[in-house]
Amino acid sequence: MDPRSFVTDRAGDVRKTATGYWTFVPRRLPPEVEYTPRLTLLLSQADAALSELSGLGRYLPNPDLLIAPYVKREAVASSRIEGTQADLSDLLMDEIEPKRTPAGSDVLEVRNYVAALNRGLRQLDKLPLAGRLVRDLHKVLMQGVRGQERTPGEFRRSPNWIGPPGSTLTTATYVPPPPDPEMHECLKHWEVFVNQRGTMPELVQCALIHEHFEAIHPFLDGNGRIGRLLITLFLIERGRLSKPLLYLSSYIEQTKAAYYGALQRIRTHGDWPAWLQYFLTAVRDTGRSAIEQSQSILRLRDDFRGKLGKQHRALTLLDELFINPYTTVARACERLGVTAPTAQKTIAALENVGMLSEATGAKWGRVWLARPILKAVEATPPIADL
Structure with a gap:
């Protein structure tokens, strides 16, 4: 890491370790945030979009119809940011026919992300957003996949770094704080900030929490995915989201250069406004598109329910298809509690209506x-220029 890239110490200190490499140690949160007119407008717009999306999730007759595909889409996008090649269809097929998924497939990493998010949602009533929960999620995320040898569920005991393939501690773009004692001190202060209430707008707090976690980089692998999981968990824990319907990873995947650039400029230039503008724009645009997409999916359901009339088994299977649009005779038998011939007739009824x-x-x-x-769930709105 080149210390000359860090032109200010507003966000943290550049230090040389005893072993001779340079590292960055972030300052405690929060920084001083200047609420410019542009930032205030973005905050208001993001807040409105999030509130509307949360309200939609609260009053859905069957929230699983939207939650299940959104969680899976978030898992695919967040994992793809880190280099996996699996797509949504791969994950959905794995869910109904896991034997078709080859050993070592990227689908396993995406499957773990879904499991980690669901575990986090279940644990929110039992554990605070702090080290124990974060380590637990990391253990689930890294179980049996690429990087599993890199101490799943444990904070790192050695340095790590961020940079192009082949980078070293010397040539890396960014080197997080050393593990002992700096990293642990940073994590302790981060936990305190995560659990503060009523000191600032929660969307701003969420943006700072995510950025700081990425700056600390407490694991040898999986930091980005855990950091993005924390966005959803924080917003649900604070009551800002009723259900996990906000999938920011899709937005981040489409704007990766801007995302990583904004994070790095905090370290090098103390440029908090640029990061906050990026994050709030992501929440606003993703929230708005999620509302439109949710309404489109619900209209699609109503349309096909009308076509099916009073075919009760077909209506039940229709709802199962919104959770996973792939099915087999065996899966239909299981979901409907019927024999294979009856399941085949039900599938035929859904074929007949298209x-x-x-x-x-x-x-x-x-x-x-x-x-x-599948087309409705995979629809990705265009990203406005940042």
Whole structure:
């Protein structure tokens, strides 16, 4: 890491370790935040979008119809930011036919992200957002996948760094604080800040929490995914989101250069406004698009419910397809509690109205796909210029 890149000490100190490499130790949160007219407007817009999205989640007749696909989409995007190649269809197929997923597939990493987020949601009533919960989520995230040898569930005991492939401590773009004692001191102060209430707008607090976690980089691997998980968990824990319907990772994936650039400029230039503007824009735009997408999905459901009339088993299977648009005869049997011939008739009813179509072309091991649902869930709105 080149200390000359760090032109101010507003966000932290550049220090040379006893072993000769340079490192950055972030200052305690919060920094002084200047609420410029632009920042105030973005905060208001992001807050309004988040409140509307939270209200939508609170009054859904069956929240799982939207939560399940959004959680999976977030898992795919957050994992793809870190270099995985699995897409949403891969994850959905793995869910209904895990034997089809080859050993070592990137799908396993995405599956772990879903498991970690769901575990975090269950633990929020039992544990504070602090080190114990963070380590627990990391253990779930890294279990049995690439990087599993890098101490899952444990804070690092050695240095790590961020930079292009092949970087070293000397050539890295950024080197987080050394593990002992600086990293642990930073984490202690971070935990205190995470659990402060009523001191600032919660969206600003959330932005600072995420940035600081990335600056500390307490794990040898998986820091980015855990940091993005914390955004959702913090907003739900504070009551700002009723359900996990905000999938920021899709936005971040499309604006990766701006995301990493804004984080780095805090360290090098103390440029908090640029990061806050990026984060609030992400919440605003993602919130608005999630509202539109949710309404579109619900309209699609109403449309096909109308086409199916009083075919009760088909209506039940239709709702299952919004949770996972792939199905098999065996899965339909399980979900409906019926025999194979009855499941086949139910699938045929959904084929007749244009919801299901066979996806493999095979005679055996057939899989049906609800293409209208998958298309609606995968829809990605264009990103406005930052």
